[in-house]
Amino acid sequence: MEHLLINHYETAAVILFGIGFLNLLLQNNLVKKVIGVGIMDSSVYLFLASQGYIEGRLAPILVGEVANAADYINPIPAGLVLTGIVVSVSVTAFSLALIQRLYQKYKTVNFDEIVQLARQKGDE
Amino acid sequence: MRLALELILPILLIVCALAVTFSKRLLVAVVIFTSFSLIMSVIWVLLESPDLAITEAAVGAGVSGLLLIYTLKKIHALKGTSDE
Amino acid sequence: MAKIKKEKKTLWQRFTAWVNGDAAEQPLLPAEPPKPKKNKGAKGKKQKAQPTRKEWMGLSRFEHFYRVCAVVIGVAIVSVLMVTVLQLPLFGSPDNPAVNEVVERYVEKGLEETGAVNMVAGMILDYRAFDTFGESSVLFLAVTCVTMLLMRDRNNTTKEEDLLTAREHVIEGHEEDIILTKIARLVIPCALVYGIYVVLNGHLSPGGGFSGGTIMGSALILFAVSFGMIRISRFFTYATFRKVTSCALMVYAASKAYSFFTGANHLESHIPLGTPGAILSSGLILVLDICVGIVVACTMYGFYALFTKGEL
Numbered sequence: 001m002e003h004l005l006i007n008h009y010e011t012a013a014v015i016l017f018g019i020g021f022l023n024l025l026l027q028n029n030l031v032k033k034v035i036g037v038g039i040m041d042s043s044v045y046l047f048l049a050s051q052g053y054i055e056g057r058l059a060p061i062l063v064g065e066v067a068n069a070a071d072y073i074n075p076i077p078a079g080l081v082l083t084g085i086v087v088s089v090s091v092t093a094f095s096l097a098l099i100q101r102l103y104q105k106y107k108t109v110n111f112d113e114i115v116q117l118a119r120q121k122g123d124e
Numbered sequence: 125m126r127l128a129l130e131l132i133l134p135i136l137l138i139v140c141a142l143a144v145t146f147s148k149r150l151l152v153a154v155v156i157f158t159s160f161s162l163i164m165s166v167i168w169v170l171l172e173s174p175d176l177a178i179t180e181a182a183v184g185a186g187v188s189g190l191l192l193i194y195t196l197k198k199i200h201a202l203k204g205t206s207d208e
Numbered sequence: 209m210a211k212i213k214k215e216k217k218t219l220w221q222r223f224t225a226w227v228n229g230d231a232a233e234q235p236l237l238p239a240e241p242p243k244p245k246k247n248k249g250a251k252g253k254k255q256k257a258q259p260t261r262k263e264w265m266g267l268s269r270f271e272h273f274y275r276v277c278a279v280v281i282g283v284a285i286v287s288v289l290m291v292t293v294l295q296l297p298l299f300g301s302p303d304n305p306a307v308n309e310v311v312e313r314y315v316e317k318g319l320e321e322t323g324a325v326n327m328v329a330g331m332i333l334d335y336r337a338f339d340t341f342g343e344s345s346v347l348f349l350a351v352t353c354v355t356m357l358l359m360r361d362r363n364n365t366t367k368e369e370d371l372l373t374a375r376e377h378v379i380e381g382h383e384e385d386i387i388l389t390k391i392a393r394l395v396i397p398c399a400l401v402y403g404i405y406v407v408l409n410g411h412l413s414p415g416g417g418f419s420g421g422t423i424m425g426s427a428l429i430l431f432a433v434s435f436g437m438i439r440i441s442r443f444f445t446y447a448t449f450r451k452v453t454s455c456a457l458m459v460y461a462a463s464k465a466y467s468f469f470t471g472a473n474h475l476e477s478h479i480p481l482g483t484p485g486a487i488l489s490s491g492l493i494l495v496l497d498i499c500v501g502i503v504v505a506c507t508m509y510g511f512y513a514l515f516t517k518g519e520l
Contacts, residue, residue, distance in 0.1 A: 004290070007299045009167075012134030014293055018286035019141045025278040031150055031195065035157050038188065039141050042164055049171055054307070055300035059172040060327040061413065062319060062484075069315040072327065074307050076314070078173040079332045083343040085176070086418050086504070089183050090350035093511045096195040097354040100515070103199045174414035175328050178406070182422035187508050190429070194515040 009050035016043035030102070030109045034095045041088040045081045052077035126170070133167055150201045151193075158189040323481035323490030324411035333411075333493045333500075337464040340417075340496070344503050348457055351510045360518040373518075384435065392434035399427035407501035411490045417497045421504025428509040437517055444509070446520040453506050456499040463492055 004011045016039055023036025052074035060075040103109055106117050140160040147153045161184025168177040196202050297304050314331055324330030332340050360369075407420030432440045482489030513520050 003294055003298070007293055007296055008131060008134055009171075009299065010293045010296060011290070012137055014286060014289040015138055016141055017289065018282055019138070019145065021285065022278065022282045023145055025282070026275060027145075029150070031192070031199075031201075032144070032153060035144055035153060035192075038157065039144070039160070042160070042184075045176075046164070046167065049168070049173060049176065050299065051304065051306050052173075053171050053300050054302050054304070057172070059174055059414075060315070061174075062325045062327065067316050067319060067327075069312040070302075072315055073172050074304070074311050075327045075331055076311060077306070078176055078328050079336065079339075081173075081176055082179060082328070082332060082416075082418060083339055085179050085183055086343055087346050089188050090346055090507075092188055093191050094350050094353055096191055097357045097514070099195060100198050101357050109199050109201075173328075175326075175416060175419070178415055178419040179422070182419050182426070186426055187422060187511070191511060191515060194512070198515070 007050075010047055013043045013047035013050070016040075016046070028111050030099050030111055030114075031096075033111075034092060034099070037095070038088065038092055041084070041091075045084055045088075048084075049077050049081045130170060133163055133170070136163055137167075150196055154189060154192045154196065157192070158185050161185045161188065319484055322493065323484055324493055325484050326411050326413060326416070329411045329416050329493065329497070330490070333417075333496045334491075337496065338467065340500065341460055341465055344457060344460060344500055347503060347507045348453060351453075351507045351514075354511060354514050355520065358514045358518055359520065388434040392430055396427050396431055399430065400424060403427060403501075403505070407497055408487055408494070410497040411493045412485065412487070417500030418504055420497075421501035422508055424501065424505035425508025425512075428505065429512045432509070432513065437513070437519075449506055449510060449520055453503055456502045460496055460499045463496065 020036045020038075020040035020043060023039065024033050027033050027036065054073050057071060057073045060072045060078070099109060102114060106114050108114060108117075137160065140156055140163065143156050144153045144160070147156065161180060164184065165177050165181040168174075168180055314335060315327060318324065318327050318330050322330035322334040324334070360373075403420050403423035403426075405420075406415035406423060407417060410416035410420065428440070428444070479491045479495075481491050484490075488494065510520055
Protein backbone atom coordinates (compact mmCIF):
# COMPACT_ATOMS: atom_id res chain seq x y z
CA MET A 1 0.00 0.00 0.00
CA GLU A 2 2.83 2.42 0.73
CA HIS A 3 4.32 1.32 -2.52
CA LEU A 4 1.22 2.58 -4.30
CA LEU A 5 1.48 5.87 -2.44
CA ILE A 6 5.13 6.33 -3.22
CA ASN A 7 4.47 5.61 -6.91
CA HIS A 8 1.52 7.96 -6.85
CA TYR A 9 1.94 9.09 -10.44
CA GLU A 10 1.86 5.55 -11.75
CA THR A 11 -1.20 4.71 -9.67
CA ALA A 12 -3.04 7.77 -10.90
CA ALA A 13 -2.02 6.93 -14.47
CA VAL A 14 -3.45 3.43 -14.18
CA ILE A 15 -6.74 4.68 -12.74
CA LEU A 16 -7.00 7.30 -15.48
CA PHE A 17 -6.36 4.64 -18.09
CA GLY A 18 -9.26 2.64 -16.71
CA ILE A 19 -11.56 5.68 -16.67
CA GLY A 20 -10.64 6.62 -20.24
CA PHE A 21 -11.10 3.05 -21.44
CA LEU A 22 -14.54 2.72 -19.89
CA ASN A 23 -15.47 6.06 -21.42
CA LEU A 24 -14.41 4.78 -24.81
CA LEU A 25 -16.47 1.61 -24.52
CA LEU A 26 -19.60 2.72 -22.74
CA GLN A 27 -20.45 6.28 -23.72
CA ASN A 28 -23.15 6.77 -26.30
CA ASN A 29 -21.98 10.08 -27.59
CA LEU A 30 -19.15 9.95 -30.11
CA VAL A 31 -17.47 13.18 -28.93
CA LYS A 32 -17.19 11.80 -25.41
CA LYS A 33 -15.57 8.68 -26.80
CA VAL A 34 -12.92 10.86 -28.40
CA ILE A 35 -12.39 12.64 -25.09
CA GLY A 36 -11.98 9.22 -23.48
CA VAL A 37 -9.22 8.36 -25.95
CA GLY A 38 -7.54 11.65 -25.06
CA ILE A 39 -7.65 10.80 -21.37
CA MET A 40 -6.12 7.38 -22.08
CA ASP A 41 -3.32 9.01 -24.08
CA SER A 42 -2.49 11.45 -21.31
CA SER A 43 -2.41 8.69 -18.72
CA VAL A 44 0.09 6.68 -20.76
CA TYR A 45 2.33 9.72 -21.13
CA LEU A 46 2.19 10.34 -17.39
CA PHE A 47 3.16 6.75 -16.71
CA LEU A 48 6.05 6.83 -19.16
CA ALA A 49 7.53 10.15 -18.13
CA SER A 50 7.40 9.35 -14.44
CA GLN A 51 9.88 6.53 -15.09
CA GLY A 52 12.49 9.14 -15.90
CA TYR A 53 12.34 11.22 -12.75
CA ILE A 54 15.16 10.91 -10.27
CA GLU A 55 14.91 12.50 -6.86
CA GLY A 56 16.88 15.66 -6.28
CA ARG A 57 18.21 16.16 -9.78
CA LEU A 58 17.60 18.95 -12.27
CA ALA A 59 15.93 19.28 -15.62
CA PRO A 60 18.06 18.17 -18.59
CA ILE A 61 19.35 21.59 -19.60
CA LEU A 62 23.08 21.89 -19.25
CA VAL A 63 24.20 24.26 -16.54
CA GLY A 64 27.89 25.07 -16.46
CA GLU A 65 30.61 23.56 -18.55
CA VAL A 66 30.91 19.85 -17.98
CA ALA A 67 27.98 17.50 -17.83
CA ASN A 68 27.91 14.92 -15.11
CA ALA A 69 25.32 12.22 -15.58
CA ALA A 70 24.60 12.23 -11.86
CA ASP A 71 23.19 15.76 -11.95
CA TYR A 72 20.36 15.41 -14.41
CA ILE A 73 17.23 13.34 -14.74
CA ASN A 74 16.82 10.74 -17.42
CA PRO A 75 16.00 12.63 -20.64
CA ILE A 76 15.00 9.64 -22.76
CA PRO A 77 11.37 9.17 -21.60
CA ALA A 78 10.76 12.91 -22.00
CA GLY A 79 11.83 12.68 -25.62
CA LEU A 80 9.50 9.78 -26.28
CA VAL A 81 6.55 11.52 -24.68
CA LEU A 82 7.18 14.67 -26.72
CA THR A 83 6.54 12.73 -29.90
CA GLY A 84 3.51 11.12 -28.34
CA ILE A 85 1.78 14.36 -27.41
CA VAL A 86 1.85 15.54 -31.01
CA VAL A 87 0.60 12.21 -32.34
CA SER A 88 -2.25 12.38 -29.83
CA VAL A 89 -3.46 15.70 -31.19
CA SER A 90 -3.29 14.34 -34.74
CA VAL A 91 -5.46 11.37 -33.80
CA THR A 92 -7.95 13.64 -32.03
CA ALA A 93 -8.20 15.93 -35.04
CA PHE A 94 -8.74 13.03 -37.42
CA SER A 95 -11.45 11.46 -35.23
CA LEU A 96 -13.25 14.79 -34.97
CA ALA A 97 -13.20 15.16 -38.76
CA LEU A 98 -14.77 11.69 -39.02
CA ILE A 99 -17.44 12.72 -36.52
CA GLN A 100 -18.28 15.77 -38.62
CA ARG A 101 -18.76 13.63 -41.70
CA LEU A 102 -20.92 11.17 -39.79
CA TYR A 103 -23.07 14.04 -38.61
CA GLN A 104 -23.44 15.32 -42.16
CA LYS A 105 -24.72 11.94 -43.27
CA TYR A 106 -26.83 10.75 -40.34
CA LYS A 107 -27.72 14.01 -38.55
CA THR A 108 -26.89 12.59 -35.12
CA VAL A 109 -23.83 11.76 -33.05
CA ASN A 110 -25.46 9.12 -30.90
CA PHE A 111 -23.72 5.82 -31.52
CA ASP A 112 -26.78 3.57 -31.18
CA GLU A 113 -28.82 5.68 -33.55
CA ILE A 114 -26.10 5.72 -36.15
CA VAL A 115 -25.89 1.94 -36.07
CA GLN A 116 -29.67 1.66 -36.45
CA LEU A 117 -29.78 4.15 -39.30
CA ALA A 118 -26.88 2.50 -41.08
CA ARG A 119 -28.57 -0.85 -40.86
CA GLN A 120 -31.81 0.61 -42.13
CA LYS A 121 -30.29 2.36 -45.09
CA GLY A 122 -28.55 -0.84 -45.99
CA ASP A 123 -25.11 0.63 -46.43
CA GLU A 124 -22.29 0.67 -43.92
CA MET B 125 4.84 21.55 0.36
CA ARG B 126 5.99 19.92 -2.79
CA LEU B 127 4.84 16.57 -1.52
CA ALA B 128 1.37 17.98 -0.79
CA LEU B 129 1.20 19.35 -4.34
CA GLU B 130 2.39 16.04 -5.76
CA LEU B 131 -0.39 14.21 -3.94
CA ILE B 132 -3.19 16.66 -4.63
CA LEU B 133 -2.67 17.12 -8.38
CA PRO B 134 -3.16 13.47 -9.41
CA ILE B 135 -6.33 13.39 -7.31
CA LEU B 136 -7.52 16.50 -9.16
CA LEU B 137 -6.78 14.73 -12.45
CA ILE B 138 -8.98 11.80 -11.46
CA VAL B 139 -11.74 14.20 -10.35
CA CYS B 140 -11.59 15.97 -13.71
CA ALA B 141 -11.77 12.67 -15.58
CA LEU B 142 -14.81 11.58 -13.58
CA ALA B 143 -16.47 14.94 -14.16
CA VAL B 144 -15.99 14.51 -17.90
CA THR B 145 -17.62 11.09 -17.72
CA PHE B 146 -20.69 12.18 -15.84
CA SER B 147 -21.44 15.56 -17.35
CA LYS B 148 -24.56 15.88 -19.41
CA ARG B 149 -23.67 18.79 -21.64
CA LEU B 150 -20.90 18.48 -24.18
CA LEU B 151 -19.58 22.01 -23.73
CA VAL B 152 -19.03 21.34 -20.03
CA ALA B 153 -17.12 18.17 -20.89
CA VAL B 154 -14.85 20.01 -23.33
CA VAL B 155 -14.05 22.79 -20.85
CA ILE B 156 -13.23 20.27 -18.13
CA PHE B 157 -11.02 18.38 -20.59
CA THR B 158 -9.13 21.62 -21.23
CA SER B 159 -8.56 22.06 -17.50
CA PHE B 160 -7.38 18.43 -17.39
CA SER B 161 -4.68 19.37 -19.90
CA LEU B 162 -3.75 22.37 -17.77
CA ILE B 163 -3.26 20.22 -14.68
CA MET B 164 -1.16 17.79 -16.74
CA SER B 165 1.02 20.73 -17.77
CA VAL B 166 1.68 21.60 -14.12
CA ILE B 167 2.52 17.94 -13.41
CA TRP B 168 5.09 18.00 -16.19
CA VAL B 169 6.80 20.91 -14.47
CA LEU B 170 6.84 18.96 -11.20
CA LEU B 171 8.47 16.06 -13.08
CA GLU B 172 11.26 18.41 -14.24
CA SER B 173 10.40 18.28 -17.97
CA PRO B 174 9.90 21.86 -19.20
CA ASP B 175 9.74 20.82 -22.86
CA LEU B 176 6.72 18.67 -22.17
CA ALA B 177 5.08 21.40 -20.12
CA ILE B 178 5.27 23.98 -22.90
CA THR B 179 4.11 21.50 -25.51
CA GLU B 180 1.22 20.20 -23.44
CA ALA B 181 0.07 23.73 -22.59
CA ALA B 182 0.15 24.79 -26.23
CA VAL B 183 -1.34 21.62 -27.65
CA GLY B 184 -3.76 20.34 -25.03
CA ALA B 185 -5.36 23.51 -23.90
CA GLY B 186 -4.87 25.32 -27.18
CA VAL B 187 -5.35 23.27 -30.28
CA SER B 188 -7.16 20.23 -28.95
CA GLY B 189 -9.75 22.23 -27.05
CA LEU B 190 -10.21 24.52 -30.04
CA LEU B 191 -10.86 21.63 -32.41
CA LEU B 192 -13.36 20.09 -29.99
CA ILE B 193 -15.31 23.34 -29.74
CA TYR B 194 -15.40 23.74 -33.51
CA THR B 195 -16.71 20.21 -33.84
CA LEU B 196 -19.41 20.99 -31.29
CA LYS B 197 -20.40 23.95 -33.39
CA LYS B 198 -20.64 21.86 -36.54
CA ILE B 199 -22.81 19.22 -34.88
CA HIS B 200 -25.06 21.91 -33.44
CA ALA B 201 -24.50 20.96 -29.83
CA LEU B 202 -23.97 24.54 -28.67
CA LYS B 203 -27.15 26.24 -27.67
CA GLY B 204 -28.15 29.18 -29.73
CA THR B 205 -26.47 28.22 -32.96
CA SER B 206 -29.00 25.93 -34.56
CA ASP B 207 -30.40 27.33 -37.74
CA GLU B 208 -33.95 26.30 -37.16
CA MET C 209 -33.34 -12.91 -52.91
CA ALA C 210 -34.91 -11.58 -49.78
CA LYS C 211 -38.22 -13.26 -50.64
CA ILE C 212 -36.72 -16.69 -51.00
CA LYS C 213 -34.84 -16.36 -47.77
CA LYS C 214 -37.97 -15.27 -45.95
CA GLU C 215 -39.48 -18.73 -46.00
CA LYS C 216 -36.67 -20.70 -44.41
CA LYS C 217 -34.80 -18.57 -41.93
CA THR C 218 -33.02 -20.79 -39.48
CA LEU C 219 -31.38 -19.44 -36.36
CA TRP C 220 -27.97 -19.65 -37.99
CA GLN C 221 -29.10 -17.66 -41.03
CA ARG C 222 -30.63 -15.00 -38.90
CA PHE C 223 -27.46 -14.82 -36.81
CA THR C 224 -25.22 -14.47 -39.86
CA ALA C 225 -27.54 -11.88 -41.36
CA TRP C 226 -27.39 -9.93 -38.14
CA VAL C 227 -23.61 -10.16 -37.96
CA ASN C 228 -23.29 -9.02 -41.57
CA GLY C 229 -25.64 -6.15 -40.89
CA ASP C 230 -28.09 -6.96 -43.67
CA ALA C 231 -31.22 -4.88 -43.73
CA ALA C 232 -34.19 -6.60 -42.15
CA GLU C 233 -37.04 -7.78 -44.32
CA GLN C 234 -39.41 -5.07 -43.16
CA PRO C 235 -38.53 -1.42 -42.58
CA LEU C 236 -37.69 -1.16 -38.91
CA LEU C 237 -37.94 2.58 -38.50
CA PRO C 238 -40.26 5.22 -39.92
CA ALA C 239 -39.16 6.93 -43.10
CA GLU C 240 -37.47 9.99 -41.57
CA PRO C 241 -34.62 9.48 -39.14
CA PRO C 242 -35.90 9.54 -35.57
CA LYS C 243 -35.22 12.39 -33.20
CA PRO C 244 -33.25 11.34 -30.10
CA LYS C 245 -36.19 11.62 -27.68
CA LYS C 246 -38.38 9.29 -29.66
CA ASN C 247 -35.83 6.52 -29.67
CA LYS C 248 -37.49 4.24 -27.17
CA GLY C 249 -40.90 4.89 -28.63
CA ALA C 250 -39.68 3.88 -32.04
CA LYS C 251 -38.34 0.64 -30.68
CA GLY C 252 -41.64 -0.10 -28.98
CA LYS C 253 -43.52 0.12 -32.27
CA LYS C 254 -41.55 -2.66 -33.80
CA GLN C 255 -43.31 -5.62 -32.38
CA LYS C 256 -45.37 -6.31 -35.46
CA ALA C 257 -43.64 -9.17 -37.23
CA GLN C 258 -42.22 -12.18 -35.51
CA PRO C 259 -38.63 -12.41 -36.96
CA THR C 260 -37.93 -8.70 -36.49
CA ARG C 261 -39.10 -8.77 -32.90
CA LYS C 262 -36.83 -11.65 -32.04
CA GLU C 263 -33.95 -9.97 -33.82
CA TRP C 264 -34.38 -6.75 -31.85
CA MET C 265 -34.75 -8.48 -28.54
CA GLY C 266 -31.54 -10.34 -29.28
CA LEU C 267 -29.90 -6.99 -29.95
CA SER C 268 -30.85 -5.47 -26.63
CA ARG C 269 -29.77 -8.62 -24.83
CA PHE C 270 -26.46 -8.27 -26.63
CA GLU C 271 -26.19 -4.67 -25.53
CA HIS C 272 -26.75 -5.61 -21.92
CA PHE C 273 -24.14 -8.35 -22.20
CA TYR C 274 -21.79 -5.89 -23.90
CA ARG C 275 -22.04 -3.37 -21.09
CA VAL C 276 -21.46 -5.92 -18.35
CA CYS C 277 -18.53 -7.39 -20.29
CA ALA C 278 -17.01 -3.94 -20.86
CA VAL C 279 -17.09 -3.11 -17.16
CA VAL C 280 -15.62 -6.49 -16.23
CA ILE C 281 -12.80 -6.20 -18.76
CA GLY C 282 -12.06 -2.61 -17.67
CA VAL C 283 -11.84 -3.57 -14.03
CA ALA C 284 -9.67 -6.59 -14.91
CA ILE C 285 -7.24 -4.46 -16.90
CA VAL C 286 -6.98 -1.87 -14.13
CA SER C 287 -6.34 -4.52 -11.49
CA VAL C 288 -3.66 -6.25 -13.58
CA LEU C 289 -1.95 -2.90 -14.10
CA MET C 290 -2.16 -2.13 -10.37
CA VAL C 291 -0.43 -5.41 -9.60
CA THR C 292 2.25 -4.36 -12.09
CA VAL C 293 2.65 -1.00 -10.35
CA LEU C 294 3.35 -2.89 -7.14
CA GLN C 295 6.33 -4.50 -8.84
CA LEU C 296 7.76 -1.30 -10.26
CA PRO C 297 10.89 0.25 -8.75
CA LEU C 298 10.27 3.08 -6.35
CA PHE C 299 9.49 6.44 -7.86
CA GLY C 300 12.57 8.63 -8.21
CA SER C 301 15.14 6.12 -7.12
CA PRO C 302 18.51 6.52 -8.79
CA ASP C 303 19.00 2.79 -9.37
CA ASN C 304 16.05 2.62 -11.72
CA PRO C 305 16.90 0.08 -14.42
CA ALA C 306 15.91 2.66 -17.01
CA VAL C 307 19.05 4.61 -16.15
CA ASN C 308 21.71 2.73 -18.04
CA GLU C 309 24.77 3.41 -20.15
CA VAL C 310 22.67 4.99 -22.93
CA VAL C 311 21.66 7.81 -20.62
CA GLU C 312 25.25 8.34 -19.54
CA ARG C 313 26.38 8.58 -23.15
CA TYR C 314 23.61 11.00 -24.10
CA VAL C 315 24.14 13.26 -21.12
CA GLU C 316 27.93 13.30 -20.96
CA LYS C 317 28.86 13.26 -24.61
CA GLY C 318 25.77 15.12 -25.74
CA LEU C 319 27.33 18.56 -25.78
CA GLU C 320 30.44 17.65 -27.73
CA GLU C 321 28.69 15.40 -30.23
CA THR C 322 25.59 17.43 -30.94
CA GLY C 323 26.43 20.88 -29.65
CA ALA C 324 23.03 21.27 -28.01
CA VAL C 325 22.69 22.62 -24.50
CA ASN C 326 19.15 21.24 -24.21
CA MET C 327 19.77 17.52 -23.95
CA VAL C 328 16.27 16.50 -24.91
CA ALA C 329 16.40 18.55 -28.12
CA GLY C 330 19.83 17.17 -28.91
CA MET C 331 18.51 13.69 -28.39
CA ILE C 332 15.38 13.95 -30.49
CA LEU C 333 16.97 15.88 -33.34
CA ASP C 334 20.36 14.27 -33.55
CA TYR C 335 20.66 10.91 -31.89
CA ARG C 336 17.07 9.90 -32.59
CA ALA C 337 16.21 12.14 -35.51
CA PHE C 338 14.46 9.37 -37.37
CA ASP C 339 11.72 9.17 -34.73
CA THR C 340 11.02 12.87 -35.11
CA PHE C 341 10.86 12.43 -38.86
CA GLY C 342 8.23 9.75 -38.38
CA GLU C 343 6.28 12.04 -36.13
CA SER C 344 6.33 14.94 -38.58
CA SER C 345 5.10 12.52 -41.21
CA VAL C 346 2.24 11.55 -38.91
CA LEU C 347 1.24 15.21 -38.66
CA PHE C 348 1.41 15.64 -42.41
CA LEU C 349 -0.61 12.46 -42.91
CA ALA C 350 -3.25 13.61 -40.44
CA VAL C 351 -3.75 16.91 -42.21
CA THR C 352 -3.94 15.11 -45.55
CA CYS C 353 -6.62 12.77 -44.24
CA VAL C 354 -8.61 15.63 -42.75
CA THR C 355 -8.35 17.41 -46.11
CA MET C 356 -9.74 14.36 -47.83
CA LEU C 357 -12.64 14.21 -45.41
CA LEU C 358 -13.60 17.82 -45.04
CA MET C 359 -12.45 19.79 -48.04
CA ARG C 360 -15.26 21.17 -50.13
CA ASP C 361 -14.91 21.48 -53.84
CA ARG C 362 -17.28 21.38 -56.73
CA ASN C 363 -17.54 17.62 -56.86
CA ASN C 364 -18.72 16.84 -53.38
CA THR C 365 -21.05 19.67 -52.46
CA THR C 366 -24.69 19.66 -53.31
CA LYS C 367 -26.73 22.74 -54.02
CA GLU C 368 -28.32 22.72 -50.58
CA GLU C 369 -24.93 22.69 -48.90
CA ASP C 370 -23.83 25.63 -51.05
CA LEU C 371 -26.89 27.62 -50.09
CA LEU C 372 -26.39 26.74 -46.43
CA THR C 373 -22.78 27.88 -46.38
CA ALA C 374 -23.66 31.06 -48.24
CA ARG C 375 -26.29 31.79 -45.64
CA GLU C 376 -23.82 31.12 -42.84
CA HIS C 377 -21.37 33.54 -44.43
CA VAL C 378 -24.04 36.22 -44.47
CA ILE C 379 -25.08 35.49 -40.90
CA GLU C 380 -21.54 35.72 -39.56
CA GLY C 381 -21.47 39.09 -41.14
CA HIS C 382 -18.54 40.95 -42.33
CA GLU C 383 -18.37 43.80 -39.94
CA GLU C 384 -15.27 42.93 -38.10
CA ASP C 385 -15.66 42.80 -34.37
CA ILE C 386 -13.82 45.91 -33.23
CA ILE C 387 -12.60 44.62 -29.89
CA LEU C 388 -11.24 41.49 -31.50
CA THR C 389 -9.41 43.31 -34.28
CA LYS C 390 -7.81 45.90 -32.03
CA ILE C 391 -6.57 43.34 -29.55
CA ALA C 392 -5.48 40.98 -32.31
CA ARG C 393 -3.32 43.68 -33.84
CA LEU C 394 -1.42 43.76 -30.55
CA VAL C 395 -1.33 40.07 -29.78
CA ILE C 396 -0.55 38.49 -33.16
CA PRO C 397 2.89 40.07 -33.70
CA CYS C 398 3.91 39.24 -30.13
CA ALA C 399 2.72 35.65 -30.48
CA LEU C 400 4.49 35.18 -33.82
CA VAL C 401 7.75 36.61 -32.53
CA TYR C 402 7.50 34.47 -29.40
CA GLY C 403 6.86 31.37 -31.52
CA ILE C 404 9.88 32.12 -33.71
CA TYR C 405 11.97 32.69 -30.58
CA VAL C 406 10.95 29.34 -29.10
CA VAL C 407 11.78 27.55 -32.37
CA LEU C 408 15.16 29.21 -32.78
CA ASN C 409 16.13 28.59 -29.16
CA GLY C 410 15.12 24.96 -29.19
CA HIS C 411 18.61 23.70 -28.57
CA LEU C 412 19.45 26.21 -25.85
CA SER C 413 16.42 26.31 -23.59
CA PRO C 414 13.17 24.42 -23.18
CA GLY C 415 11.03 24.54 -26.26
CA GLY C 416 11.88 23.30 -29.67
CA GLY C 417 10.12 22.68 -32.92
CA PHE C 418 6.80 21.39 -31.63
CA SER C 419 5.97 23.98 -29.04
CA GLY C 420 7.22 26.86 -31.17
CA GLY C 421 5.30 25.55 -34.15
CA THR C 422 2.11 25.29 -32.14
CA ILE C 423 2.52 28.87 -30.90
CA MET C 424 3.01 30.12 -34.47
CA GLY C 425 0.00 28.11 -35.58
CA SER C 426 -2.09 29.66 -32.83
CA ALA C 427 -1.07 33.12 -34.00
CA LEU C 428 -2.19 32.24 -37.53
CA ILE C 429 -5.49 30.90 -36.19
CA LEU C 430 -6.05 34.13 -34.28
CA PHE C 431 -5.44 36.07 -37.48
CA ALA C 432 -7.96 33.97 -39.36
CA VAL C 433 -10.56 34.26 -36.62
CA SER C 434 -10.36 37.99 -36.20
CA PHE C 435 -9.75 39.22 -39.74
CA GLY C 436 -11.61 36.64 -41.79
CA MET C 437 -10.57 33.99 -44.23
CA ILE C 438 -10.43 36.37 -47.17
CA ARG C 439 -7.59 38.37 -45.73
CA ILE C 440 -5.53 35.40 -44.71
CA SER C 441 -5.92 33.79 -48.10
CA ARG C 442 -3.96 36.69 -49.51
CA PHE C 443 -0.79 35.10 -48.23
CA PHE C 444 -1.70 31.62 -47.09
CA THR C 445 -3.51 29.59 -49.70
CA TYR C 446 -3.78 25.89 -50.33
CA ALA C 447 -0.91 26.04 -52.81
CA THR C 448 1.32 27.80 -50.27
CA PHE C 449 0.43 25.22 -47.66
CA ARG C 450 1.28 22.34 -49.98
CA LYS C 451 4.60 23.75 -51.12
CA VAL C 452 5.79 24.86 -47.71
CA THR C 453 4.92 21.65 -45.90
CA SER C 454 6.30 19.37 -48.59
CA CYS C 455 9.56 21.34 -48.84
CA ALA C 456 10.07 21.30 -45.09
CA LEU C 457 9.48 17.56 -44.89
CA MET C 458 11.77 16.88 -47.86
CA VAL C 459 14.58 18.94 -46.31
CA TYR C 460 14.22 16.89 -43.16
CA ALA C 461 14.18 13.65 -45.11
CA ALA C 462 17.22 14.61 -47.15
CA SER C 463 19.24 15.36 -44.07
CA LYS C 464 18.37 12.43 -41.87
CA ALA C 465 16.29 9.75 -43.51
CA TYR C 466 18.96 8.22 -45.71
CA SER C 467 20.31 6.40 -42.67
CA PHE C 468 17.31 4.12 -43.04
CA PHE C 469 19.18 2.60 -45.96
CA THR C 470 22.79 3.13 -45.00
CA GLY C 471 22.57 2.09 -41.38
CA ALA C 472 25.09 3.62 -39.05
CA ASN C 473 27.26 5.05 -41.83
CA HIS C 474 25.93 8.55 -42.09
CA LEU C 475 27.45 11.46 -43.92
CA GLU C 476 29.13 14.06 -41.79
CA SER C 477 27.35 17.32 -42.15
CA HIS C 478 29.80 20.07 -42.82
CA ILE C 479 27.96 22.61 -40.76
CA PRO C 480 30.27 23.37 -37.84
CA LEU C 481 29.07 22.76 -34.35
CA GLY C 482 29.95 26.22 -33.12
CA THR C 483 30.14 27.40 -29.56
CA PRO C 484 27.54 25.99 -27.22
CA GLY C 485 25.15 28.68 -26.11
CA ALA C 486 24.98 30.60 -29.35
CA ILE C 487 21.97 30.40 -31.60
CA LEU C 488 23.98 29.49 -34.68
CA SER C 489 25.41 26.36 -33.18
CA SER C 490 24.81 22.64 -33.07
CA GLY C 491 24.95 21.97 -36.79
CA LEU C 492 21.86 20.56 -38.34
CA ILE C 493 19.68 20.85 -35.25
CA LEU C 494 18.72 24.43 -36.01
CA VAL C 495 17.69 23.61 -39.57
CA LEU C 496 15.66 20.62 -38.47
CA ASP C 497 14.00 22.62 -35.71
CA ILE C 498 12.88 25.22 -38.24
CA CYS C 499 11.52 22.50 -40.55
CA VAL C 500 9.57 20.85 -37.78
CA GLY C 501 8.26 24.20 -36.58
CA ILE C 502 7.00 25.10 -40.05
CA VAL C 503 5.28 21.74 -40.50
CA VAL C 504 3.58 21.95 -37.12
CA ALA C 505 2.44 25.55 -37.61
CA CYS C 506 0.94 24.84 -41.02
CA THR C 507 -0.70 21.68 -39.72
CA MET C 508 -2.38 23.42 -36.80
CA TYR C 509 -3.66 26.19 -39.03
CA GLY C 510 -4.77 23.63 -41.58
CA PHE C 511 -6.82 21.78 -38.98
CA TYR C 512 -8.56 24.99 -37.99
CA ALA C 513 -9.32 26.10 -41.55
CA LEU C 514 -10.68 22.71 -42.60
CA PHE C 515 -12.83 22.43 -39.52
CA THR C 516 -14.53 25.78 -39.83
CA LYS C 517 -14.76 26.61 -43.47
CA GLY C 518 -13.98 23.41 -45.26
CA GLU C 519 -11.44 25.13 -47.41
CA LEU C 520 -7.83 25.78 -46.78
